[in-house]
Amino acid sequence: MELLNINRLSKEYKGGTKALSNVNFSVNEGEFVSIIGPSGAGKSTLLRCINKMIDATDGEIVFDGVSVTDINRKDLRKVRTKIGMIFQHYNLVDRLSVIENVLHGRLGYKTTLEGIIGKYTEKEKKKAFDLLKKLGLKDQAYKRCDQLSGGQKQRVGIARALIQNPKLVLCDEPIASLDPNASKVIMDHLKNINVEMGITSIFNLHQVDVAMKYSDRIIGVNSGEIIYDGTPDNLSEEKIHEIYGSEAGELITE
Amino acid sequence: MELDVMKKKNRKFMLFWIALIGITGFFMVITKYDPIKSFTSIPKAIVWTLTNFYPNSNSIEKLPSILSKLKETIFLSIAATTTASAFALLFGLFGSKTTKINNLLGVLSRTIASIFRNIPIVAWAMILLFSFGQNALTGYFALFFVTFGFLTRAFIETIDEASYESVEALRATGATYFQIVFQGVIPSSIPQIISWVLFMTETNIRSSTLVGILTGTGVGFVFNIYYKSMDYNSASLVVISIILTVFAIEITSNYIRRVIL
DSSP, rough: EEEEEEEEEEEOOOOEEEEEEEEEEEEETEEEEEEEEEETSSSSHHHHTTTTSSSOSEEEEEEETSSSOOHHHHHHHHHTTTTTOTTTOOOOOOOOOOOEEEEEGGGGGSSSHHHHHTTTOHHHHHHHHHHHHHHOOOOGTBBBGGGHHHHHHHHHHHHHHHHTTSSSSEETTTTTTTTTHHHHHHHHHHHHHHHSSOOOOOOOOEEHHHHHHHEEEEEETTTTTEEEEOOOOGGHHHHHHHTTTTTTTTTTOO | OHHHHHHHHHHHHHHHHHHHHHHHHHHHHHTTHHHHHHHHHHHHHHHHHHSSSOOOOOHTTTTTHHHHHHHHHHHHHHHHHHHHHHHHHHHHHHHSSTTOOOHHHHHHHHEEEEEEEEHOOHHHHHHHHHHOOHHHHHHHHHHHHHHHHHHHHHHHHHHHHHHHHHHHHHHHOOOOHHHHHIIIIIHHHHHHHHHHHHHHHHHHHHHHHHHHHHHOHHHHHHHHHHTTTTTTHHHHHHHHHHHHHHHHHHHHHHHHHHHHH
């Protein structure tokens, strides 16, 4: 079943920089999609248009039967609760504890006042602890986030996204700041979420080999346009070079 | 080639110093500044200070009244700083790029803050004297306005620096504006916010002494009276008590900063 449909999406920043032009694709429920492409190709913009963190200039995005492009504030809030987001720099509130950061994922479901004073139900707290246990952070629950390593911080980020009960998880370069070891742990967790919980996942990735290994489908972007959309098996060397605008032998993955 | 670059740099450096010396000399002539006289009068000033400007037994008797006025000054500056910082936080949120509600409100709050900040505190005190007369309220508002202007600016930068990334994450979870502020922005920037408020409290104790001279309140007024009646011994005691107070506040605020950071 189709979860996300992107139709003729364009984004032009002030000053005339074209980040995306005429992007079309749709994602089915349960898919694991990676978007690859050089820096500045518009990958981050594309991801952020999906949950309207960035307003698209033109085109339409339909998520779970709701058009995201012209949506009122109340409905946007509802849509965002269904979309978890994971960031390159984890984007945690460093001075708060791990458990508080995980519970932030519930804010979208709360009234403003409940959210301000941080009033969470027993059920939510229990769920938060369950998620931390599952991600191997049980002993870190009361630590402040600035005491964690990068890999641990990213796992807190994953827990925060999962406690939203999302239908879709957007991952913006989730492993770009991590060492190879932590990267594998994070990617395995994220793959697990996709396979076991059936949550649709869209990734921005810099590592072509990682994208090939984990994804069901790869979308190649260059200069704001999709130039490849298909399975990892069909992604040829030439196509990779076309995506990155490089010549044979120039890429570090070879 | 590289040698040329170095030579060019040296020449620029020389030109800079020549220009600087030229400007200094020019204005010394205009203002009839006599450097020799100014240096020779330093020892004289020191001698005068040592022979006149020290507390004696007579002035010690006035200590209780000085201290009660000093207390008034300290409380006034704390009151002005805390109330101003509450308003500054609100305007800081509106003015910050990360937490702005819309561009109009952002520009408006930055402009207001800039106006309040850039009018000197003494000017504020003199303007407000017309409306409120010579009393503590005038001093309070003068301190309040300048503190408000300064802290709004400081808070805008603090918020932008400390919380951009977590604000983005909380927005993505569907959190509302005030949820983001209380769960993301304030926890991230509270150490700097407190640090700025403490800094302003220190500054305001100094400033409110000065304002007190104009508004006839607090320790500044006492100093002015002693000084003008040529009771330099008592005036020196006032200065010493102010210095000690500022030291004490600085030590306390340094301690608080160490604990919260």
